[in-house]
Amino acid sequence: MHACLQGATGVRQMNVEDQQTMLGELTAIRADVDSILDMLRHDRSLRGLEAATAQERFRELKDKLRAIHKRGSTLRGMHGANAAERAFLFPAVREALCDLAIATNTVPDRRWVDCLCAARATVEWYIAGLQPGPRGGCRRKG
Numbered sequence: 001m002h003a004c005l006q007g008a009t010g011v012r013q014m015n016v017e018d019q020q021t022m023l024g025e026l027t028a029i030r031a032d033v034d035s036i037l038d039m040l041r042h043d044r045s046l047r048g049l050e051a052a053t054a055q056e057r058f059r060e061l062k063d064k065l066r067a068i069h070k071r072g073s074t075l076r077g078m079h080g081a082n083a084a085e086r087a088f089l090f091p092a093v094r095e096a097l098c099d100l101a102i103a104t105n106t107v108p109d110r111r112w113v114d115c116l117c118a119a120r121a122t123v124e125w126y127i128a129g130l131q132p133g134p135r136g137g138c139r140r141k142g
Contacts, residue, residue: 018084045109092126
Protein backbone atom coordinates (compact mmCIF):
# COMPACT_ATOMS: atom_id res chain seq x y z
CA MET A 1 0.00 0.00 0.00
CA HIS A 2 2.69 2.48 0.91
CA ALA A 3 5.31 1.97 -1.77
CA CYS A 4 6.41 5.57 -1.52
CA LEU A 5 9.53 4.70 0.41
CA GLN A 6 10.81 2.38 -2.30
CA GLY A 7 13.36 4.33 -4.21
CA ALA A 8 12.96 7.42 -2.07
CA THR A 9 16.65 8.16 -2.25
CA GLY A 10 16.33 11.52 -0.55
CA VAL A 11 14.97 10.17 2.71
CA ARG A 12 18.36 10.01 4.43
CA GLN A 13 19.17 13.53 3.26
CA MET A 14 16.17 15.09 4.99
CA ASN A 15 17.08 17.79 7.39
CA VAL A 16 15.31 18.25 10.70
CA GLU A 17 13.58 21.43 9.55
CA ASP A 18 12.04 19.66 6.53
CA GLN A 19 10.91 16.79 8.75
CA GLN A 20 9.25 19.18 11.19
CA THR A 21 7.55 21.07 8.37
CA MET A 22 6.14 17.83 6.93
CA LEU A 23 5.04 16.70 10.39
CA GLY A 24 3.24 20.01 10.78
CA GLU A 25 1.49 19.73 7.42
CA LEU A 26 0.46 16.11 7.95
CA THR A 27 -0.68 16.83 11.50
CA ALA A 28 -2.83 19.70 10.20
CA ILE A 29 -4.41 17.38 7.64
CA ARG A 30 -5.11 14.84 10.38
CA ALA A 31 -6.71 17.58 12.50
CA ASP A 32 -8.95 18.57 9.59
CA VAL A 33 -10.05 14.95 9.19
CA ASP A 34 -10.62 14.65 12.94
CA SER A 35 -12.80 17.77 13.01
CA ILE A 36 -15.14 16.22 10.44
CA LEU A 37 -15.09 12.85 12.20
CA ASP A 38 -16.03 14.62 15.45
CA MET A 39 -19.17 15.90 13.78
CA LEU A 40 -20.08 12.32 12.88
CA ARG A 41 -19.19 10.78 16.25
CA HIS A 42 -22.75 9.83 17.13
CA ASP A 43 -22.90 7.34 14.24
CA ARG A 44 -25.86 8.99 12.62
CA SER A 45 -26.51 10.82 9.39
CA LEU A 46 -26.33 14.59 9.61
CA ARG A 47 -29.13 16.76 8.28
CA GLY A 48 -29.78 20.44 7.72
CA LEU A 49 -27.23 22.94 8.97
CA GLU A 50 -25.01 20.22 10.48
CA ALA A 51 -24.84 18.47 7.12
CA ALA A 52 -24.07 21.72 5.29
CA THR A 53 -21.27 22.52 7.76
CA ALA A 54 -19.79 19.03 7.42
CA GLN A 55 -20.00 19.19 3.63
CA GLU A 56 -18.23 22.56 3.62
CA ARG A 57 -15.41 21.25 5.86
CA PHE A 58 -15.10 18.15 3.69
CA ARG A 59 -14.94 20.30 0.55
CA GLU A 60 -12.26 22.50 2.15
CA LEU A 61 -10.24 19.43 3.14
CA LYS A 62 -10.41 17.98 -0.36
CA ASP A 63 -9.53 21.36 -1.91
CA LYS A 64 -6.51 21.62 0.40
CA LEU A 65 -5.38 18.11 -0.53
CA ARG A 66 -5.92 18.76 -4.24
CA ALA A 67 -3.78 21.91 -4.05
CA ILE A 68 -0.93 19.98 -2.41
CA HIS A 69 -1.35 17.16 -4.93
CA LYS A 70 -1.25 19.63 -7.82
CA ARG A 71 1.94 21.16 -6.43
CA GLY A 72 3.60 17.74 -6.32
CA SER A 73 2.28 16.34 -9.57
CA THR A 74 4.25 18.54 -11.93
CA LEU A 75 7.87 18.15 -12.96
CA ARG A 76 8.62 21.62 -11.67
CA GLY A 77 6.94 20.82 -8.37
CA MET A 78 8.79 17.53 -7.92
CA HIS A 79 12.15 19.06 -8.79
CA GLY A 80 11.54 21.92 -6.38
CA ALA A 81 10.33 19.64 -3.60
CA ASN A 82 12.53 18.59 -0.75
CA ALA A 83 13.11 14.95 0.19
CA ALA A 84 10.43 14.99 2.90
CA GLU A 85 7.78 16.26 0.50
CA ARG A 86 8.68 13.66 -2.13
CA ALA A 87 8.83 10.75 0.33
CA PHE A 88 6.04 11.65 2.75
CA LEU A 89 3.75 14.60 1.98
CA PHE A 90 2.95 13.99 -1.68
CA PRO A 91 2.34 10.23 -1.36
CA ALA A 92 0.25 10.75 1.81
CA VAL A 93 -1.91 13.34 0.08
CA ARG A 94 -2.28 11.24 -3.07
CA GLU A 95 -3.42 8.22 -1.03
CA ALA A 96 -5.69 10.29 1.24
CA LEU A 97 -7.41 11.74 -1.83
CA CYS A 98 -8.06 8.20 -3.05
CA ASP A 99 -9.47 7.34 0.38
CA LEU A 100 -11.79 10.37 0.19
CA ALA A 101 -13.36 9.43 -3.14
CA ILE A 102 -16.91 10.03 -1.86
CA ALA A 103 -18.59 13.19 -3.16
CA THR A 104 -18.78 16.18 -0.85
CA ASN A 105 -22.45 16.82 -1.65
CA THR A 106 -23.64 13.47 -0.31
CA VAL A 107 -25.36 12.99 3.04
CA PRO A 108 -22.71 12.82 5.77
CA ASP A 109 -23.18 9.31 7.14
CA ARG A 110 -21.37 6.04 7.84
CA ARG A 111 -19.82 6.02 4.35
CA TRP A 112 -18.14 9.31 5.21
CA VAL A 113 -16.84 7.86 8.45
CA ASP A 114 -15.33 4.93 6.58
CA CYS A 115 -13.62 7.21 4.02
CA LEU A 116 -12.39 9.64 6.65
CA CYS A 117 -11.06 6.85 8.87
CA ALA A 118 -9.16 5.40 5.91
CA ALA A 119 -7.67 8.81 5.10
CA ARG A 120 -6.74 9.32 8.75
CA ALA A 121 -5.01 5.93 8.86
CA THR A 122 -3.06 6.82 5.72
CA VAL A 123 -1.90 10.14 7.14
CA GLU A 124 -1.04 8.47 10.47
CA TRP A 125 1.16 5.95 8.66
CA TYR A 126 3.18 8.73 7.05
CA ILE A 127 3.36 10.70 10.30
CA ALA A 128 4.78 7.61 12.00
CA GLY A 129 7.41 7.42 9.28
CA LEU A 130 8.56 10.93 10.13
CA GLN A 131 8.63 10.41 13.89
CA PRO A 132 12.00 9.76 15.49
CA GLY A 133 12.42 6.35 17.06
CA PRO A 134 12.13 2.69 16.12
CA ARG A 135 8.98 3.08 13.99
CA GLY A 136 10.08 6.31 12.37
CA GLY A 137 11.72 6.31 8.98
CA CYS A 138 14.07 9.19 9.73
CA ARG A 139 15.90 8.00 12.82
CA ARG A 140 19.58 8.77 12.64
CA LYS A 141 22.01 6.08 13.61
CA GLY A 142 24.78 7.23 15.80
